[in-house]
Amino acid sequence: MIDFYTAATPNGYKVAIMLEECGLEYTPHFIDMAAQEQKSPEFLKINPNGRIPAIVDDGFPVFESGAILIWLAEKTGKFLPTDAKGRSTVIQWVMWQMGGLGPMMGQLNVFKRYFPEHIPAAIDRYERESYRLFGVMDGRLAASPYLGGDAYSIADIACWPWVRAYEWPGLTLDNHPHLKAWADKVGEREAVKRGVQVPPRPEMTDEAKKEFVERAQQILA
Numbered sequence: 001m002i003d004f005y006t007a008a009t010p011n012g013y014k015v016a017i018m019l020e021e022c023g024l025e026y027t028p029h030f031i032d033m034a035a036q037e038q039k040s041p042e043f044l045k046i047n048p049n050g051r052i053p054a055i056v057d058d059g060f061p062v063f064e065s066g067a068i069l070i071w072l073a074e075k076t077g078k079f080l081p082t083d084a085k086g087r088s089t090v091i092q093w094v095m096w097q098m099g100g101l102g103p104m105m106g107q108l109n110v111f112k113r114y115f116p117e118h119i120p121a122a123i124d125r126y127e128r129e130s131y132r133l134f135g136v137m138d139g140r141l142a143a144s145p146y147l148g149g150d151a152y153s154i155a156d157i158a159c160w161p162w163v164r165a166y167e168w169p170g171l172t173l174d175n176h177p178h179l180k181a182w183a184d185k186v187g188e189r190e191a192v193k194r195g196v197q198v199p200p201r202p203e204m205t206d207e208a209k210k211e212f213v214e215r216a217q218q219i220l221a
């Protein structure tokens with residue numbers, strides 16, 4: 001049995017989508033990040049880094065979303081090729097997401113939406129870097145149907161929730177047509193549609209968005 005610790009964020013959705021894609025049984029536990037539950041002593045025993053997502057699979061804890069995707073792919077034999085080159089290609093894109101796309105878009109969110117101080121140079125740096133990374137994916141997807149090659153894989157599952165969230169820091173996909181077409185195609189998958197409902201998140205009103213940003217600003221202050 002898999003216990004899944006998560007919240008409504010791109011990193012959480014990666015794992016939710018993978019669990020749904022693999023048809024695995026799991027129990028979701030929603031972590032209240034505004035209440036800092038991810039820093040509680042109980043949670044730190046599962047993830048010493050104090051962040052979501054994390055899973056406990058038959059008593060074995062796994063943290064870092066990329067590591068969880070690889071764990072689940074190896075457990076099920078799905079969404080990760082077994083030949084050395086195919087497997088390496090997919091893992092390269094997962095690592096690229098973990099070291100680049102996620103952190104850069106994450107910092108853009110912080111400096112554009114949550115940080116108490118307005119620092120144009122930081123916003124500019126992370127915005128440019130996010131667009132550069134969009135360009136890298138766009139180029140790859142001009143030549144290949146999926147990031148990892150011909151087949152949908154954990155590389156797509158790792159990147160898609162971040163691309164989907166492009167509007168939150170005020171980005172656009174208009175200049176990246178291959179990326180936009182891929183994002184639409186992946187978003188049509190039934191398991192992906194189910195995954196982004198874990199935790200359930202109805203369309204946010206402007207008021208709810210404002211409250212969310214205020215809470216994030218308080219945490220960062």
Ligand SMILES: N[C@@H](CCC(=O)N[C@@H](CS)C(=O)NCC(=O)O)C(=O)O
Nearest residue numbers: 009011038050051052053064065066
């Ligand atoms: N590299 C980590 C990043 C995890 C991460 O940054 N999680 C955020 C939510 S998306 C979090 O838990 N933030 C709360 C905090 O920093 O206390 C992963 O991919 O799992």
